[in-house]
Amino acid sequence: MSASATSKTQVAHMEEVNGGPSKPTPSFTPASDWRSSTICQFFARGRCRNGITCPFSHAQNREETRPPTNVFRHSLSMRPQLDPRSHIPCRFYQQGSCTKGEKCQFAHDVGNTIAQTVVVDDGSEEGPMAETSMPETWCRELKGAFVCFGDGVVVTKVSFPADYSAVRISNLPRDSTASSVVDLARSLGFTVAADRIRVSSAVGDDGVHCVADIRVEDAHFSRRFCADLAYRKGDDALKAVSINAAMSPLTTSHRRVDSKKVHCSWHKPTKRAWLNYSMQGVATKVSSKFSAGLYKVLDQKVRCEEPTRSAGKRNPLAWTVRLLDIPAHATEDDVTKSIPSVRAPGHVELGTSSYDTDLSVANTSIESLLLRAGPLERWEGAAEGSGKRFKAKAWFMNDADARQAVKLSHDAPLSFNKYGRLTVQLVHSARLKVPARVYDVVEQEIAEHKQTWASQHLIYMAYPPDSHGLRVLKVEGEIAGDVAKAKTALEKIVDGEVLIRDGKPVWSPSFAAHGDAHQEIKQLERELGILIVRDRRRARLQLLGPRPQCQKAQQALVELAQSKPPSVVYSIDLDAELFSRAFRGGYRAITAAIGQDKVVVDVTSRPRRILVAGSESDFRLAREILLNGDGGKGKSFASWTKQDNDSTASVCAICWTKAENPVHTACKHIYCAGCFEDLCLAGAHSGTSIRCQGDADTCGVVLPRKELAKHISSAALDEILEAAFTTYAARHAHELKNCPTPDCTQLYRASKAKAPPLPTHQQDGADAGARDEDDENRDDNEDHNDNDDDDADDASEPLFFKCPSCLVTTCTACHIPHEAQTCAEYRDLCSSGGSTKLPEATKKELGIKNCPDCGIMIEKASGCNHMCCTHCGAHICWVCLKTFSEGTVVYDHMQKRHGEIGVEFFPEFV
Numbered sequence: 001m002s003a004s005a006t007s008k009t010q011v012a013h014m015e016e017v018n019g020g021p022s023k024p025t026p027s028f029t030p031a032s033d034w035r036s037s038t039i040c041q042f043f044a045r046g047r048c049r050n051g052i053t054c055p056f057s058h059a060q061n062r063e064e065t066r067p068p069t070n071v072f073r074h075s076l077s078m079r080p081q082l083d084p085r086s087h088i089p090c091r092f093y094q095q096g097s098c099t100k101g102e103k104c105q106f107a108h109d110v111g112n113t114i115a116q117t118v119v120v121d122d123g124s125e126e127g128p129m130a131e132t133s134m135p136e137t138w139c140r141e142l143k144g145a146f147v148c149f150g151d152g153v154v155v156t157k158v159s160f161p162a163d164y165s166a167v168r169i170s171n172l173p174r175d176s177t178a179s180s181v182v183d184l185a186r187s188l189g190f191t192v193a194a195d196r197i198r199v200s201s202a203v204g205d206d207g208v209h210c211v212a213d214i215r216v217e218d219a220h221f222s223r224r225f226c227a228d229l230a231y232r233k234g235d236d237a238l239k240a241v242s243i244n245a246a247m248s249p250l251t252t253s254h255r256r257v258d259s260k261k262v263h264c265s266w267h268k269p270t271k272r273a274w275l276n277y278s279m280q281g282v283a284t285k286v287s288s289k290f291s292a293g294l295y296k297v298l299d300q301k302v303r304c305e306e307p308t309r310s311a312g313k314r315n316p317l318a319w320t321v322r323l324l325d326i327p328a329h330a331t332e333d334d335v336t337k338s339i340p341s342v343r344a345p346g347h348v349e350l351g352t353s354s355y356d357t358d359l360s361v362a363n364t365s366i367e368s369l370l371l372r373a374g375p376l377e378r379w380e381g382a383a384e385g386s387g388k389r390f391k392a393k394a395w396f397m398n399d400a401d402a403r404q405a406v407k408l409s410h411d412a413p414l415s416f417n418k419y420g421r422l423t424v425q426l427v428h429s430a431r432l433k434v435p436a437r438v439y440d441v442v443e444q445e446i447a448e449h450k451q452t453w454a455s456q457h458l459i460y461m462a463y464p465p466d467s468h469g470l471r472v473l474k475v476e477g478e479i480a481g482d483v484a485k486a487k488t489a490l491e492k493i494v495d496g497e498v499l500i501r502d503g504k505p506v507w508s509p510s511f512a513a514h515g516d517a518h519q520e521i522k523q524l525e526r527e528l529g530i531l532i533v534r535d536r537r538r539a540r541l542q543l544l545g546p547r548p549q550c551q552k553a554q555q556a557l558v559e560l561a562q563s564k565p566p567s568v569v570y571s572i573d574l575d576a577e578l579f580s581r582a583f584r585g586g587y588r589a590i591t592a593a594i595g596q597d598k599v600v601v602d603v604t605s606r607p608r609r610i611l612v613a614g615s616e617s618d619f620r621l622a623r624e625i626l627l628n629g630d631g632g633k634g635k636s637f638a639s640w641t642k643q644d645n646d647s648t649a650s651v652c653a654i655c656w657t658k659a660e661n662p663v664h665t666a667c668k669h670i671y672c673a674g675c676f677e678d679l680c681l682a683g684a685h686s687g688t689s690i691r692c693q694g695d696a697d698t699c700g701v702v703l704p705r706k707e708l709a710k711h712i713s714s715a716a717l718d719e720i721l722e723a724a725f726t727t728y729a730a731r732h733a734h735e736l737k738n739c740p741t742p743d744c745t746q747l748y749r750a751s752k753a754k755a756p757p758l759p760t761h762q763q764d765g766a767d768a769g770a771r772d773e774d775d776e777n778r779d780d781n782e783d784h785n786d787n788d789d790d791d792a793d794d795a796s797e798p799l800f801f802k803c804p805s806c807l808v809t810t811c812t813a814c815h816i817p818h819e820a821q822t823c824a825e826y827r828d829l830c831s832s833g834g835s836t837k838l839p840e841a842t843k844k845e846l847g848i849k850n851c852p853d854c855g856i857m858i859e860k861a862s863g864c865n866h867m868c869c870t871h872c873g874a875h876i877c878w879v880c881l882k883t884f885s886e887g888t889v890v891y892d893h894m895q896k897r898h899g900e901i902g903v904e905f906f907p908e909f910v
Contacts, residue, residue, distance in 0.1 A: 291303075
């Protein structure tokens with residue numbers, strides 16, 4: 001291309017860049033001035049500094065300012081269609097110089113607007129809002145249920161896939177939105193929230209239309225909606241069908257792989273440049289240097305075409321080298337900077353930018369495009385930086401919406417660049433929260449996996465520790481299987497290795513105390529640079545750190561355990577008075593008398609107790625000190641408290657010793673990190689709220705979820721939540737039933753429809769009538785008596801639960817597998833002797849009965865007639881199947897009611 005004069009329009013804008021005309025332009029523009037009909041490009045980007053004195057038009061250009069989501073012919077937005085500039089802070093308003101007032105198209109509510117979009121540095125894996133701040137939603141998928149937890153880890157809601165249903169409405173008008181679908185549902189008598197609706201475009205034989213998916217928590221919604229829409233007059237074109245209502249819970253577990261994140265990228269604006277040469281050889285050499293990347297523009301490699309010769313013989317610069325995809329803001333000097341002066345072109349001409357849109361407008365356009373798939377939890381817009389593409393990140397509320405966003409938006413045309421396309425990639429992420437002291441000893445082992453992860457294009461990040469001593473480890477990538485494997489490897493490293501000898505964990509009761517054995521363990525940690533975790537609840541040791549160092553520690557720990565004389569653990573139960581004495585100095589008096597290695601206080605159990613791991617004389621001395629109120633050595637309990645070297649502020653509220661890796665609660669109490677986890681786990685197993693036990697168990701403050709998340713690792717938190725739900729399920733055994741397959745952990749919800757009674761020979765042992773008179777009110781189907789009128793029609797149709805784990809189909813009314821049959825039909829089949837259920841004779845021969853409380857099958861192999869259900873925790877008399885809350889009462893019942901306990905070699909019970 002030959003050089004040409006600059007156009008008048010370009011000249012006008014060059015004047016603006018240089019500050020405009022030397023004389024002020026009047027506030028009005030004469031009709032003859034061609035600039036009055038030309039849109040000011042700087043105003044469109046929010047950068048015009050001339051305000052009302054600008055000679056160019058500031059009228060809104062409808063083509064330029066239409067909402068980004070309307071650029072796509074059939075796209076829909078989940079939120080009101082606004083001018084994209086309304087999300088961008090007005091720079092002149094921030095400087096106090098905006099002259100537009102309420103007519104300004106840009107946002108004047110700076111505080112609220114800035115918070116909506118977070119911009120990160122290009123290429124940075126950690127933006128201003130680090131991923132450690134991702135909120136914990138306190139919802140989990142456990143045993144086939146979607147469980148939500150409140151403060152104190154109390155179960156607040158339990159949902160199952162069968163509780164939901166969904167419909168898909170097709171042939172909707174192309175301009176349909178979530179609001180219009182809400183109105184449609186309301187006209188049919190259904191109340192549906194807009195966030196339960198997803199609208200997308202589809203192409204059919206009759207052209208483009210919209211499709212809407214509605215998912216609600218109502219098992220019968222889809223059937224009723226489809227029937228009502230089919231009978232509605234005037235909507236023959238609309239079609240509704242039931243679809244799978246798979247749960248997409250809003251979970252944010254730090255030990256699961258989620259797929260809620262997407263990466264978006266698009267090309268930055270570029271332009272072309274023409275370099276004119278008089279000699280072919282020089283042009284060819286320059287072209288080859290650019291193609292090889294030896295010559296660059298603004299440190300970027302650009303595409304370059306082979307030199308071409310223009311027609312005409314008198315052109316002194318006949319050879320032209322064309323450069324493609326150079327940055328739009330590159331100047332002539334930027335283009336020629338890397339070219340030596342001996343090869344400098346005779347003339348350089350720059351083309352126009354591929355598009356000219358403010359980055360804030362582009363970010364808003366991309367965000368609006370993603371919102372078609374569903375609401376965002378977080379959005380990080382692109383920022384200026386190196387590279388040829390703008391990059392943005394978005395986090396959706398759930399995985400399904402993120403996948404839908406990729407389906408709808410990947411390779412979609414850009415509203416601000418008619419030749420550009422958007423790239424949207426689904427990113428799978430896994431995060432683990434671990435104590436900093438754990439990370440410090442396993443960092444070397446994690447580093448050994450980094451090369452493998454990098455070869456799989458996985459990104460690994462270890463975020464700095466927070467103020468509570470916890471670090472978040474993150475692995476993310478585009479292949480879910482690789483991310484899951486990396487997560488498993490990380491979990492194995494941070495969980496450590498349990499010390500096992502002869503098939504049993506190595507343990508000594510002295511390890512649980514804070515005495516000499518504990519000090520020896522700490523010394524071993526310092527010498528070898530490892531971490532030894534004392535799991536007092538499971539009576540085992542976990543070793544974390546370099547494998548060679550851990551192997552050295554194993555033998556030393558085995559010898560340490562063997563050096564401690566074997567002892568019996570005695571228990572001193574603490575009533576209110578004894579507990580007060582122990583707290584006011586009795587515990588310290590006991591440790592001074594018999595040794596700290598031998599004494600452990602357990603305030604999380606009920607009743608609270610002091611454990612003495614030593615000889616019988618040690619136990620008697622400890623009990624005597626506590627009962628007599630004598631501190632020993634002529635001292636009172638108070639004197640022991642005064643002589644304690646540990647300040648009250650540093651003593652753990654659980655073990656009453658100096659807190660190790662202290663945890664401070666908002667209610668001003670302190671715990672060892674391990675004791676705090678034990679407290680939470682004990683509270684979860686109890687079925688009540690987790691409460692602070694500071695001030696001798698008088699605090700009682702329910703520990704909020706936010707505080708638990710601050711102090712507990714992801715592994716411990718998942719264990720606590722699972723324990724809380726297991727206890728909840730056991731206490732709601734009439735509502736939540738176990739899959740009948742042995743060892744299957746999946747649960748389902750019992751239906752409200754009461755099942756017809758089965759013949760006597762088919763009834764479970766729990767319903768066979770072998771109960772005491774005072775237990776006759778127990779009935780596995782008592783919840784079925786609360787039938788709602790609305791469900792009367794559905795009660796005649798049995799609801800079946802198909803276990804996602806073992807694939808066994810079970811009736812939720814009678815809890816027996818009889819697929820393709822009603823309960824009445826199955827009852828008739830049983831009456832005629834055609835049952836395929838395990839006969840009672842076979843169960844009796846195998847020693848199998850059903851738990852009276854939860855219905856799970858129990859087998860008795862040996863021992864006395866006191867049985868304990870491992871599922872619901874009920875204590876059972878095996879003879880009459882009566883249940884009790886405590887085991888000791890069972891023996892009194894068996895002696896009184898049956899005359900024996902079921903064995904002859906326990907004379908102490910006879």
